[in-house]
Amino acid sequence: MKANYSAPGKVILFGEHAVVYGEPAIAVAVDKRTTCKVVQAEEETTVNGYPIDKDYHSYILEALRCVDIDSPLKIVTKSDVPSGAGMGSSAAVTVATLASLHHISGDLKEERLAREAFNVEWTVQGSASPIDTSTSTHGNAVMLSKDKEEDFLWSISREGKEWNIHHRDIPEMQMVIGDTGVHARTGPLVDKVRRFYMNNNFAKEIIEEIGNIVIEGSKALAGENLERVGELMDRNHELLTILGVSHPKLERLVKGARKYSYGAKLTGAGGGGSMVAVTDDPEKVARVIKRRGGTPYIIDTTGEGVSEN
Ligand code: PMV
Numbered sequence: 105m106k107a108n109y110s111a112p113g114k115v116i117l118f119g120e121h122a123v124v125y126g127e128p129a130i131a132v133a134v135d136k137r138t139t140c141k142v143v144q145a146e147e148e149t150t151v152n153g154y155p156i157d158k159d160y161h162s163y164i165l166e167a168l169r170c171v172d173i174d175s176p177l178k179i180v181t182k183s184d185v186p187s188g189a190g191m192g193s194s195a196a197v198t199v200a201t202l203a204s205l206h207h208i209s210g211d212l213k214e215e216r217l218a219r220e221a222f223n224v225e226w227t228v229q230g231s232a233s234p235i236d237t238s239t240s241t242h243g244n245a246v247m248l249s250k251d252k253e254e255d256f257l258w259s260i261s262r263e264g265k266e267w268n269i270h271h272r273d274i275p276e277m278q279m280v281i282g283d284t285g286v287h288a289r290t291g292p293l294v295d296k297v298r299r300f301y302m303n304n305n306f307a308k309e310i311i312e313e314i315g316n317i318v319i320e321g322s323k324a325l326a327g328e329n330l331e332r333v334g335e336l337m338d339r340n341h342e343l344l345t346i347l348g349v350s351h352p353k354l355e356r357l358v359k360g361a362r363k364y365s366y367g368a369k370l371t372g373a374g375g376g377g378s379m380v381a382v383t384d385d386p387e388k389v390a391r392v393i394k395r396r397g398g399t400p401y402i403i404d405t406t407g408e409g410v411s412e413n
Contacts, residue, residue, distance in 0.1 A: 105143065105144040105175070105208055106141070106142065106143040106144070106208075107141070107142045107203075107204035107205070107207035107208050107412075108139065108140070108141040108142075108204065108412065108413040109139070109140055109200050109203035109204045109207065109410060109411065109412055109413065110137045110138060110139040110140070110200050110410070110411060110413055111137060111138055111195075111196045111197075111199035111200040111203065111240045111241065111409070111410040111411075112133040112134055112135070112136065112137050112185075112196060112239075112240055112243060112407075112408065112409065112410075113133070113134050113136045113137070113138070113185035113191040113192045113193060113195075113196050113240070114131045114132060114133050114134060114191065114192040114195070114196075114235075114236055114239040114240055115131065115132055115134055115190075115191060115192075115279065115281060115371050115372075115378075115380050115403065116129060116130070116131045116190075116235060116371050116372055116380075117130045117131060117132055117245075117321065117325075117333075117337070117371075117380070118130045118314075118317055118318040118321040118322075118336065118337070118340055119235075119248075119314055119315070119317075119318040119321075119340075120235075120344070120370075120371065120372060120373065120374070121293075121294070121297050121311070121314070121344065121347060121349060121373075121374075122311045122312075122314035122315055122318070123233040123235050123248055123267070124231060124232065124233050124294055124297070124298070125265075125301065125311050126250055126265050126266075126267070127250075127311060127312070127314060127315030127318065128247060128248055128249040128250070128315055128318040128319060128322070129233070129235050129247070129248050129318055130245060130246070130247045130248075130272065130318060130321060130322060130325070131192075131235050131236070131239040131245065131246055132239070132244075132245045132246075132274060132279075132405045132407070133239050133240065133242075133243040133244060133245070133246075133405065133407045133408070133409060134185075134191065134281075134403045134404070134405060135403065135404040135405070136184045136185045136186075136191065136401070136403075137183070137184060137185065137196065137200075138181060138182070138183035138184075138185050138193065138196035138197045138200045139181065139182045139183070139200060139413060140179065140180070140181050140197065140200035140201045140203070140204045141179070141180045141181075141204065141413075142177050142178070142179050142180075142201075142204040142205060142208060143177070143178050144175050144176070144177060144178070145175070145176040145177050145178040146176070147176060148176050149168070149176045149177045149178075149179065150176075150177075150178055150179065151164055151179045151180075151181065152179070152180055152181060156168075156179075162228045163194050163197055163198045163201070163224055163225070163228055164179060164181070164197065164198075164201050166198075166223075166224040166227050166228055167198055167201040167202045167205060167220075167221075167224050168205065170202060170205070170220045170223075170224070171202075171205040171206060171208075171209045172209055173205060173208055173209055179201070179204075181197055181200070181201070183196065183197060186283055186399075186401075187287075188287030188288065188289070188376075188377065189281075189283040189287075189372075189377055189378045190370070190371050190372020190373060190374070190377035190378040191281065191371075191372065191378060192236040192239065192240055192372070194225060194228070194229070194236070194290075195221060195225060195236035195237045195239070195240040196240050198221045198224045198225060198237060198240075199217060199218075199221045199237060199240040199241050199410050200410065202217050202220055202221055202224070203217060203410045203412075207412070214241055214242065214257075214258075214409070214410070215257070215258040217241050217410065218234065218237055218238045218241040218242070218258060218260065218269070219234075219258070219260055221237035221240070221241060222234040222237045222238070222260055222262075223262075224237075225237055226262060229289075229290055229291040230291045230294065230295070231291075231294055231295075231298065232290070232291075232294065233248065233267060234248065234260040234267050234269065235248055235267075238257070238258075238260070238269045239409075240409065240410065241409055241410050242257060242269070242271065242409045243407045243408045243409025243410070244271060244272070244273070244274075244407040244409070245271075245272040245273065245274040245325075245405070245407070246269055246270065246271065246272060247269075247270045247272045247318075247322060248267045248268065248269055248270075249267075249268055249270065250266070250267075250268065251268060252268045253268070253270055254270070255270045255271040255272065256268060256269075256270050257269045257270055257271055272322070272325070273326075274325050274405070275325060275328040275330070277330060277333075277382050277405075278382070278383055278384065278385075278386045278402070278403075279380055279381065279382055279383070279386070279402075279403040279405065280361065280365075280380070280381050280383060280386045280389040280390050280393065280400055280401065280402050280403065281371070281378050281379070281380050281400065281401040281403055282357040282361060282378060282379045282380075282381070282389075282393035282396075282398040282399070282400050282401075283377070283378045283398055283399040283400075283401070284351060284353040284354055284357060284376050284377065284378065284379075284397075284398055285353075285376075285397070285398065285399060286351055286353055286375070286376025286377070287376060287377070288351075288373060288374065288375030288376035288377050289373075290372070290373040292375075293349055293373040293374060293375045294373065296348060296349070296375075297347050297348070297349065300347060300348065307347065310343050310346055310347055311347075313343055314340060314343050314344075317336050317339055317340050317343070320332070320336055321333060321336045321337075321340075324336060330366045330382060331366060333366060333367060333382055334365060334366025334367025334368075334382055335366075335367060336367070337366070337367030337368060337369040337380075337382065338362070338367045338368070338369065340369050341358060341368065341369030341370055341379075344369065344370055344374060349370070349373065349374030349375055350370055350374055350375075351370075351374065351375055351376045351377075353376065353397065353398070354370050354374065354376070354377070354379055356396045356397070356398075357379045357393055357396055357398045358370065358379045358381075360392040360393065360395070360396045361379065361381035361383070361389050361392055361393060362381070363392065364381075364383055364385050364388045364389050364392065365381040365382060365383040365389055366381075366382045366383060366384075367381070367382055368380065368381035368382075379398075380403075386402045387402075390402055
């Protein structure tokens with residue numbers, strides 16, 4: 105009894121936060137991955153040599169609840185997806201773990217994996233969208249939307265909301281992520297936006313405008329129009345700033361990166377975390393990010409989803 109799977113992190117190009125309310129969003133899988141190896145253990149279930157713990161291993165513990173495996177397990181994870189950086193590290197560990205566990209229980213299907221991984225994230229971190237978990241499962245680029253469109257993969261629903269998940273081809277483009285080093289948790293940021301959204305029509309309009317940007321962004325990506333992609337990323341960033349999820353360090357990195365980019369925006373939940381830039385000169389953007397106190401990652405969007413090692 106053994107299994108070894110890996111799953112990628114992701115970067116959200118358009119639509120974070122608005123996607124929680126059913127607006128569309130687009131994310132791309134990146135070449136940073138989390139690996140989860142599982143073998144049978146003698147006495148108790150351990151994670152990376154420690155007894156499994158509800159505080160430290162909450163995603164893995166929830167993933168274990170999805171499968172029917174009686175024996176104790178030795179679980180070893182390894183990740184090069186930076187955590188708390190808006191790159192979907194919790195989704196990657198959840199998807200890789202579920203894949204290994206389902207391999208053992210003999211029932212591994214992409215769609216089921218994506219659905220269960222979403223439920224795990226929801227249970228651990230509260231209200232969320234399936235964007236991270238579906239992108240980590242499928243790889244490539246993924247678009248979530250209210251309606252079923254071309255290249256439909258699966259749909260996921262929860263508490264009256266339904267997201268349709270689609271495969272998207274994206275043009276070859278170079279991206280740089282800039283990690284502010286300020287670690288912010290997704291749940292409280294989603295809650296902050298929710299309070300704004302519930303009490304304020306202006307916030308609802310912002311969310312809707314983000315939705316429109318995603319649709320325009322999808323067309324620009326399909327047409328390989330990177331100037332337009334960049335313009336829309338910039339606007340998406342301004343709207344996220346109005347929603348209150350930017351951070352002074354993000355602003356510094358975004359402004360610096362824009363000098364050598366088509367566009368730049370925060371990516372993921374914000375409040376710190378990371379920004380992403382689309383550029384023809386990744387080395388230059390990486391240098392600016394470093395000079396401004398961030399950690400740059402030049403990203404390859406090779407795009408493989410969950411896979412066996
Ligand atoms: O912080 P991340 O990278 O997990 O991204 C969160 C994206 C949100 O739209 C803010 C929340 C969600 O689950 O969609």
